[in-house]
Amino acid sequence: MSKKLDAITSRSEDFAQWYTDVCKKSELVDYSSVRGCMIFRPYGYAIWELIQKQLDQRFKATGHENVYMPMFIPESLLQKEADHVEGFAPEVAWVTHGGHEKLEERLLVRPTSEVLFCEHYSNIIQSHRDLPKLYNQWCSVVRWEKTTRPFLRSMEFLWQEGHTAHATAEEAQEETLRMLDTYVEFCKNVLAIPMVFGQKTEKEKFAGAKATYTIESLMPDGKALQSGTTHNFGDGFAKAFDIQYTDKENKLQYVHQTSWGVTTRLIGAVIMVHSDDNGLVVPPRIAPNQVVIIPVAQHKEGVLDKANELLEKLSKNIRVKLDQSDKSPGWKFSEHEMKGVPIRLEIGPKDIENNQCVLARRDTGEKIIVSLDNVESEIERLLDEIHHNLYEKADKYLGEKTYIATTMEEFSKILEETPGFIKAMWCEDEKCELEIKEKTGATSRCMPFAQEKIADKCIVCGKDATKMVYWGKAY
Amino acid sequence: MSKKLDAITSRSEDFAQWYTDVCKKSELVDYSSVRGCMIFRPYGYAIWELIQKQLDQRFKATGHENVYMPMFIPESLLQKEADHVEGFAPEVAWVTHGGHEKLEERLLVRPTSEVLFCEHYSNIIQSHRDLPKLYNQWCSVVRWEKTTRPFLRSMEFLWQEGHTAHATAEEAQEETLRMLDTYVEFCKNVLAIPMVFGQKTEKEKFAGAKATYTIESLMPDGKALQSGTTHNFGDGFAKAFDIQYTDKENKLQYVHQTSWGVTTRLIGAVIMVHSDDNGLVVPPRIAPNQVVIIPVAQHKEGVLDKANELLEKLSKNIRVKLDQSDKSPGWKFSEHEMKGVPIRLEIGPKDIENNQCVLARRDTGEKIIVSLDNVESEIERLLDEIHHNLYEKADKYLGEKTYIATTMEEFSKILEETPGFIKAMWCEDEKCELEIKEKTGATSRCMPFAQEKIADKCIVCGKDATKMVYWGKAY
Numbered sequence: 001m002s003k004k005l006d007a008i009t010s011r012s013e014d015f016a017q018w019y020t021d022v023c024k025k026s027e028l029v030d031y032s033s034v035r036g037c038m039i040f041r042p043y044g045y046a047i048w049e050l051i052q053k054q055l056d057q058r059f060k061a062t063g064h065e066n067v068y069m070p071m072f073i074p075e076s077l078l079q080k081e082a083d084h085v086e087g088f089a090p091e092v093a094w095v096t097h098g099g100h101e102k103l104e105e106r107l108l109v110r111p112t113s114e115v116l117f118c119e120h121y122s123n124i125i126q127s128h129r130d131l132p133k134l135y136n137q138w139c140s141v142v143r144w145e146k147t148t149r150p151f152l153r154s155m156e157f158l159w160q161e162g163h164t165a166h167a168t169a170e171e172a173q174e175e176t177l178r179m180l181d182t183y184v185e186f187c188k189n190v191l192a193i194p195m196v197f198g199q200k201t202e203k204e205k206f207a208g209a210k211a212t213y214t215i216e217s218l219m220p221d222g223k224a225l226q227s228g229t230t231h232n233f234g235d236g237f238a239k240a241f242d243i244q245y246t247d248k249e250n251k252l253q254y255v256h257q258t259s260w261g262v263t264t265r266l267i268g269a270v271i272m273v274h275s276d277d278n279g280l281v282v283p284p285r286i287a288p289n290q291v292v293i294i295p296v297a298q299h300k301e302g303v304l305d306k307a308n309e310l311l312e313k314l315s316k317n318i319r320v321k322l323d324q325s326d327k328s329p330g331w332k333f334s335e336h337e338m339k340g341v342p343i344r345l346e347i348g349p350k351d352i353e354n355n356q357c358v359l360a361r362r363d364t365g366e367k368i369i370v371s372l373d374n375v376e377s378e379i380e381r382l383l384d385e386i387h388h389n390l391y392e393k394a395d396k397y398l399g400e401k402t403y404i405a406t407t408m409e410e411f412s413k414i415l416e417e418t419p420g421f422i423k424a425m426w427c428e429d430e431k432c433e434l435e436i437k438e439k440t441g442a443t444s445r446c447m448p449f450a451q452e453k454i455a456d457k458c459i460v461c462g463k464d465a466t467k468m469v470y471w472g473k474a475y
Numbered sequence: 476m477s478k479k480l481d482a483i484t485s486r487s488e489d490f491a492q493w494y495t496d497v498c499k500k501s502e503l504v505d506y507s508s509v510r511g512c513m514i515f516r517p518y519g520y521a522i523w524e525l526i527q528k529q530l531d532q533r534f535k536a537t538g539h540e541n542v543y544m545p546m547f548i549p550e551s552l553l554q555k556e557a558d559h560v561e562g563f564a565p566e567v568a569w570v571t572h573g574g575h576e577k578l579e580e581r582l583l584v585r586p587t588s589e590v591l592f593c594e595h596y597s598n599i600i601q602s603h604r605d606l607p608k609l610y611n612q613w614c615s616v617v618r619w620e621k622t623t624r625p626f627l628r629s630m631e632f633l634w635q636e637g638h639t640a641h642a643t644a645e646e647a648q649e650e651t652l653r654m655l656d657t658y659v660e661f662c663k664n665v666l667a668i669p670m671v672f673g674q675k676t677e678k679e680k681f682a683g684a685k686a687t688y689t690i691e692s693l694m695p696d697g698k699a700l701q702s703g704t705t706h707n708f709g710d711g712f713a714k715a716f717d718i719q720y721t722d723k724e725n726k727l728q729y730v731h732q733t734s735w736g737v738t739t740r741l742i743g744a745v746i747m748v749h750s751d752d753n754g755l756v757v758p759p760r761i762a763p764n765q766v767v768i769i770p771v772a773q774h775k776e777g778v779l780d781k782a783n784e785l786l787e788k789l790s791k792n793i794r795v796k797l798d799q800s801d802k803s804p805g806w807k808f809s810e811h812e813m814k815g816v817p818i819r820l821e822i823g824p825k826d827i828e829n830n831q832c833v834l835a836r837r838d839t840g841e842k843i844i845v846s847l848d849n850v851e852s853e854i855e856r857l858l859d860e861i862h863h864n865l866y867e868k869a870d871k872y873l874g875e876k877t878y879i880a881t882t883m884e885e886f887s888k889i890l891e892e893t894p895g896f897i898k899a900m901w902c903e904d905e906k907c908e909l910e911i912k913e914k915t916g917a918t919s920r921c922m923p924f925a926q927e928k929i930a931d932k933c934i935v936c937g938k939d940a941t942k943m944v945y946w947g948k949a950y
Contacts (some may be wrong), residue, residue, distance in 0.1 A: 024741065030595060033552055034582065038597055042610070045541050068518050069544075070512030071584075071615060071631055072568075079506055093547075094572040097620040099565050107509065109546075109570065109584070119504060120514055135517070140546060140614075144573040293561030357521055 008338075012279050015221045022152045022271055026280040026339045036148040036155035040264075043339065046288035047267055052138060054190050054285070055160065055262070058182050064134040064162060069116040071139070072107040074353040077115045081240040085113060087134065087207020093146045093155075101391065112207065114233075114259060118241035119162035125165060125255060128247050132175075133165040151268030152225070154474050159263035165255040169234065173258035176232040179260040180213045183228045191266060192283040193217050193273050194392040194398050194468055195227065203430050206259075210234035216445045219272045219400050222419025224445050224457070225473040227269050228267030230260035243300060267475075270295060273394050274363075281362055282338030283390050284383040289321040291379060292341045294332050298324060306352050308459050310345070314376060318383075337362065343379060344388050363389055402470075404456045412472070421472045425465035427458035431471035435460050436471065445470040497746055498625045500508045501814045503757040504804045511623040511630035512905035513738075518814065519753070522614050522742055523633060527613060529665050529760070530635065533657050539609040539637060544591040546614070547582040556715040559589060562682020568630075571583050585619040586919075589683065589708075589734060593716035594639035600640060600730060603790035607650075608640040612710050614657075626743030627700070629948050634738035640718065640730040644709065647731035649709040653734040655688045666741060667758040667865040668692050668748050668872050671896060671945055672701065672923035678905050681734075691920045691945065693873050694747045697894025699920050699947040702744055705735035706777050720841045745807045748869050749838075755815030756837055759858040766854060767816045771809050771823030773799060785820070785850070793854060812837065817861050818854060838864055865884040877945075881930045883914070886946070890915050896947045900940035902933035910935050911946065920945040 008021035021027050025359060028044035040048065056066070078394055079085045092108040110116070121133060138160050146350040148154045162179060166172045180197060187193045195215040205212035209231040216224045238244070239256040245255050274281040284290050291314060295307040307322055321341075323332050329346075346358040357375060360367045363386050370378045401420030405411040414422055422442065426432060437443055438458075447467050458465045483496035498504050507816060515523065547570060554560045555566075567583040585591070596608060613635050623629045628914035633852035639652060641647045655672060662668045684706040691699050713719070713729040722728050739824040749756040761767050766789060770782040780795055789795040796816075798807050804821070811819055821833040835842045838861050845853045876895030879885040891898055897917065901907060911934075912918055922942050933940045 030598060032545050034545045034547045034592060039545070039548060039591075040543035040544055042540035045543050048543075049541065065517035066524065067517055068515035068520050068523075068615075068633065069510045070511060070514070071617070072509045074508055090574050092574065093582075095568045095572045097569040099567065116507060116514075119508060123505060132689045140543075140888050142546070158543065180617075292647075333647055337909060 008277070008279060011220065011275075018277075018407045019272060020150070022280050025197070028199060028267070028271075028280070029150045034155075036145055038150050040158075040269055042087045043288060044267065045330045047270075047282065047286050048264055050286040050288065051190070051266060052160075053178050056136075058186060059160075059162065062134075062178065062182065064136045067135045068139065069110075069113050069120070069137060071110050071116055073110055073113075075106045075108060077119060078108060080115060080118075081208050081237055083173075083236075084208035088112070089361070092152040093142045093144055104155075110139075110404050111141055112162055112259075112261075113137065113141075114237060114356055114403050116165065117259075118237050118243060120259075121255065122241050122243045125245050127244055128167055128245055131167045131245060131255065134162075134175075135161045135164065136160055140369070147441075147462055149268075151264055155263075157263050158266070159261050159345075162258070162260040164258045165238075166257070167245070167247070167253070167255065169256045172232055172234070172258050176211070176213060176258045176260070179258070180215065180230045182231070183215050183260075183262060187215065187217070187227065187266075188391065190283070190285045191270055192285075192387050192393040192394065193227075194391065195268055195400070196199050196446060196448065197403075198448035198470070199230070199288060201428075201430075201433060201444045201447060201469070203433055204444055208233065208235060208236060214423075214446050216472075216474075217269050217273065218472075219269070219475070220397070220399055221272075221472070223403060224421065224470075224474040225269050225272070226445070227266060228260070228262035228354060231258060232257065233257040260407050274390050275340065277339035278334075281390070282342065283288075284342045285341050287340070288319060289336075289339075289341050290318050290383055291320040291343045292332075293320065293322045293323060293337045293345045293347065294336070295322075296329050296346055296351075300349050302352060303347070303349060307347055309373075310347065310375070312358070314379065317376070318379060343382060345375075345379075346368060360384060363370075403463050404454050405459060408459060411436070411459060412440055413441075415442055415473065419473060421445065421470045423454060423468055424471055425451070425453075425455045425457065426458040426465045426467050426469045427461060429458070429461065429463075429465050432458055432460035442471045445472050445474065449460060479900060483754060486695065486750075486892050493752070494747060495625070497750050497755050503742070503746075503755070504625045507580055509630075511620055513623075513625050513629050515633075519742065520762060521674075522745075522757065522761050523739055525761040525763065526665070526741060528634075530661060531613075533661060534611050534635075534637065536659065537609075537653065539611045539639075539735035540772060541611045543610060543613055543614065543885060544585075544595070546585050548585055548588075548590055550581045550583060552594060552867045553583060553916065555590060555593075556712055558685050558714075559683035563718075563906075568617050569621055585614075585735075586616055586618045587736075588612065588614075588616075588636055589638065589712060590716075590931055592734075593712050593718060595751070596640050596730065596732075597716050597718045600718055600720050602644055606640060606642045606720060606730065607646060609650075611637045625741075626739055626746070627668070628800050631831055632740070632949075633737050634736050637733070637735040637943060640713075641732070642720070642722070642728070642730065643876060644731045647709070647733050648709055651686070651688060651705045651733045654691065654733070655703075655705045656869070658690050658705070658737060662692070662702065662741075664688065664864060665743055665758070665760045667760075667862050667869065668702075668744055669866065669870040671863050671873070671877075671923065672922060675704070675905075675921060676905075676908060676919045676944070679838075679919055681706045682710065689921050691896075691947075692744050692748065692949075693896060695743070695874055696747075696870070697876060697948070699896065699949040700740070700744050700747070701949060702736070702741060702921070703737035708732040708734065720907060744941050749865050750815065752811035753809075756865070757815040757817065759817045759862050762815070762817050763794060764814075764816050765858055766795040766818045766820055767794050767807075767811045768795065768797040768820045768822065769804055770797075770799060770813070771826075774879075775824050777827060778822070779862055782822055784883075785822065785832070785847075789851060789854065792851070793858075797906045799814070803921070814899075819858060820850075840870075858878060880934060885914055886911070886917075886934060890917055890948065896920065896929070896945045898929060898934065898943055899934040899946055900928075900930045901937045901942050901944045902936055903941050904933070904938075906934065907933055907935035915948075920949065922946050
C-alpha cells in the first residue's frame with residue numbers, strides 16, 4: 001500500500017491535458033455515454049452545493065425568492081421574442097415524441113427560461129403592488145454544443161437564473177448592476193478569484209437584451225473565461241409577452257426586466273486559477289473538506305483515539321474528515337493533495353506526547369507545528385490566510401497579465417507572446433470589433449465601468465475612440 | 476381594502492375542485508403553456524426546499540453522498556435491462572434533434588436514472604474497497620402522463636433518487652429497509668403524516684426490481700396515495716451492466732443494488748391530509764413562515780416598532796414574517812389562513828399596554844394570550860403541539876378508515892360506502908389480485924411487515940391465504 005498516485009500531466013507541458021487530468025484524478029467528474037454530458041461525482045457536486053448555498057444566501061438577503069419552471073418550452077413560445085429565438089434556436093435539443101406519439105408541437109429543452117418567466121409574469125402581474133418580482137431558479141439547462149469540456153462547456157450544465165420584473169427602467173438597471181456586484185463580491189470572497197467586469201458590446205450581448213454586463217476571469221494560459229452575466233432587458237420582453245401593470249395613477253405600463261446567471265463553469269475557473277502540478281487546489285470556503293486529519297503510526301496506542309477526539313472537536317465549525325483507512329500516510333498525503341484539501345493535519349505518537357500536531361498548507365506546502373490547545377483557532381486563522389493568499393496570487397497574476405496596446409502590431413505581439421487581457425481603445429464600430437476577431441482571434445471581453453483614456457484613436461481604424469475595452473482570447 | 480379573499484370550494488362538496496383551489500389560491504403553483512408541467516411558485520418551492528433540506532440531512536447522516544447525472548439517456552442504454560425498458564419506454568419524452576440536425580440515436584429525458592448509475596458504477600467499482608457506494612441525486616424527471624394534477628401527477632416532477640451498490644445481498648436488503656424506515660420517520664416527524672408501509676406485490680413492483688417496498692398514506696376522500704418507494708434490485712442490474720468487484724479472496728462478484736425515491740407528490744399529500752375549507756394548513760416543520768405577525772391598528776404610535784422588535788427577537792430560531800402592508804387586518808387574517816401559516820401573532824396598542832400578544836392557531840382556530848416575556852418559548856411549544864395535533868388527527872382518521880373484509884361483498888360495500896384501506900387475505904395468485912382490480916377498482920397497496928391472520932382463505936378464490944394485504948383505490 002505504499003505506491004503513490006499516478007502523476008498528472010504538468011501544467012506548463014500541456015495545459016488542456018493537465019486540466020482534464022485534474023478533473024478526473026481528483027474525482028470531480030466522470031464521463032457518461034451521453035455525448036457532451038458529464039457526471040458530477042460526489043466531490044464535484046459537494047463543491048457545487050457549497051457554491052449554491054453561499055450564492056443562495058446572497059440572493060435571499062437581497063429579497064429574491066426561488067421558483068421552479070418547467071424544463072420544456074413549446075416552440076411557439078420561444079418565437080415570441082425575435083432576437084431571442086434567433087440566438088437560441090440553433091443550439092437546442094428538440095423533443096418531438098412523447099411515449100409512442102408524435103407531438104403536435106415540438107418542445108425544446110430549456111437553454112434558458114426567459115420566455116417561461118415572461119409568460120408567468122404576464123399571468124401574475126396586474127398592479128404596481130405586485131412589483132417588483134425578484135425570482136431565481138436553480139436548475140440544469142441544455143445547449144447543443146459541438147465540442148465540450150468538463151465544467152467549461154457541456155451540453156447540459158447546472159446554473160441559477162435570476163429573472164426579475166420592475167416598475168421602472170431605473171429599478172431594472174439598479175438590479176442588473178446589483179447582481180453584477182454580488183457576483184464580483186462572491187467570486188472574490190468565496191472563490192478567491194478576482195474579476196474584470198463591465199458592459200458587453202452590442203455584438204456580444206445576450207439575445208434579446210438591451211444591455212449585458214459580465215464578469216471575466218483570467219486563466220493561467222492567458223485566456224479569458226466569461227464567468228457570469230447580468231442582463232437588462234428594458235421593456236422588450238414585456239412588449240413581446242404583454243406584461244403590463246396599472247400604476248398608482250391607474251395607467252397601464254410595461255414592466256422592465258432583468259436576468260442574470262452563473263453556472264458550474266465557476267468550478268472550471270476555480271480549478272484552472274488555483275490548481276497546480278500536484279492536482280486540485282480548492283479554496284477553503286468551498287472546500288468539501290477544509291481539513292483532513294491523517295494519523296501517523298495509527299496502529300500505535302492512543303493515536304486513533306486522539307485523532308477521533310480532534311475530529312469531534314474540530315467538526316463544530318470546520319468541515320473536517322479523518323482518514324483512518326489502512327493506506328500508508330504517504331499515499332494519503334498525495335491523495336488529499338490531489339483533491340486539494342486546504343489543510344492536512346498530521347498527528348502521531350510524538351506529537352501526542354508533545355501536545356501538538358502538524359498543519360500542512362496545500363497552497364504553499366508550508367508546515368507549521370501548533371499546540372493542541374489552540375488548534376481550532378489556528379486552523380480558522382490559517383483557512384482565512386489560505387483564502388487571502390490564493391486571491392492575492394490570482395490578483396497579482398491578473399495585474400501582470402493585463403496589457404495596454406495602442407497599435408495592432410503591439411496587440412498581436414502581446415497575444416502571441418504573453419497572452420492575457422489587452423486594454424485598447426475602440427470607436428464602437430462593430431466593423432473594427434470584427435476585424436480584431438478575424439485578425440487575432442481575440443474578442444471584446446468587456447467595457448469596464450472605470451474607463452481610462454489610454455489613447456485618442458481606435459486601435460483598428462484610427463478614428464476617434466469612445467471606449468476603452470478589455471480584449472482577449474476566450475474559452 | 477376590507478374585502479375578503481374569494482372563498483374556495485368546500486372540501487365535502489367537491490374534493491377535486493377543493494384541492495385545485497387550495498393549490499392555486501395559496502399560491503403554491505401556477506399552470507404553464509406546457510401541457511402537464513406546473514410552475515412551482517415561491518411559496519410552493521419554499522416548502523420543497525424545507526422538505527429537501529430535512530431529507531438531505533437524513534441521507535447524509537446515513538452516509539449518502541449527492542451526485543448529478545445527465546438528464547438524457549441514450550435509447551440503447553435503457554434497453555440493457557429488459558423489464559426496465561418495458562416499464563418505462565411507453566412513457567418517456569424523446570429527443571430526436573439537436574440544433575438543426577437529426578440525432579443518430581434518440582435520447583430519452585430521464586424518467587428515472589437507474590441505467591446511468593449502473594453505467595457509472597461499472598466504471599468506478601473495481602474492488603471490495605470501493606463498496607458500498609451510497610449515492611443520491613436531487614433532480615427533475617419526466618414521465619409522459621395523459622392526465623395530470625398539481626403535485627400528484629405531472630409530466631415533469633422534482634424528486635430525489637437514491638442509488639446504492641453493496642457487496643452482499645444482505646447489505647442491499649438492509650439498505651432498502653433502512654431507507655423505507657427513514658421515509659416513514661420523516662413523514663411522521665416532519666410532514667405529520669402517518670404511513671402504512673410494507674412490500675409491494677409482484678404485479679405492483681418497480682420495473683427491474685427484485686422487491687419493492689412502499690409507504691402509503693390515506694387521503695380524506697378515502698383514496699390511497701403511494702408516497703415513496705424503495706427497491707431491492709438484487710444483482711439483476713449488475714448482471715445486465717456488468718458491475719463486478721473483486722472480493723477479499725480476489726474473486727469476481729456482482730454487486731447488489733438498491734434505489735429509493737420520494738417526489739414533490741409529498742406536497743400533494745400534505746395539502747390533502749391537513750388542509751380545510753379555509754385553505755392550506757402547513758405543518759410547522761415545513762412551513763416557510765411558521766409565524767406571521769399582524770400588527771393591529773398599525774398606524775398608532777409604537778405598534779410597528781413593537782412588531783418589528785418581536786420580528787427580530789423571534790427570527791433567531793423561528794421562521795417568522797411581519798405583514799406591515801397597508802391591507803386591513805381582516806384581509807391579512809384570511810390571506811395567511813389561506814396560506815396555512817401555523818401561528819398568527821396579533822399585536823395592537825392594548826396588547827402592548829398589557830405586555831402581551833395573541834397567538835391564533837391555524838389548525839384549531841384557538842386563540843391564546845401570552846406574555847411578551849415568554850412569547851418565544853410559547854411559540855416553540857405551540858409549534859410542537861400543532862405538529863403533534865396534526866399527526867394525531869391524521870392518525871385517528873387512518874385508524875377509523877382502515878377496515879377488515881373477509882368476503883368480496885363486504886369489500887365492495889366498504890369501497891362504495893366508506894372508502895379507505897381494506898385489510899383482506901390473499902393467496903398470492905396474481906389472478907385474484909387482477910380480479911379485485913377489475914371488479915372494484917381497488918389495487919393492492921402493500922403487504923405490511925406486521926402480518927395479521929384475519930382469515931384463513933383468500934378473499935377472492937377461497938384457497939388458502941398466505942398474505943394479509945392493504946387494498947384501496949389509489950391516486
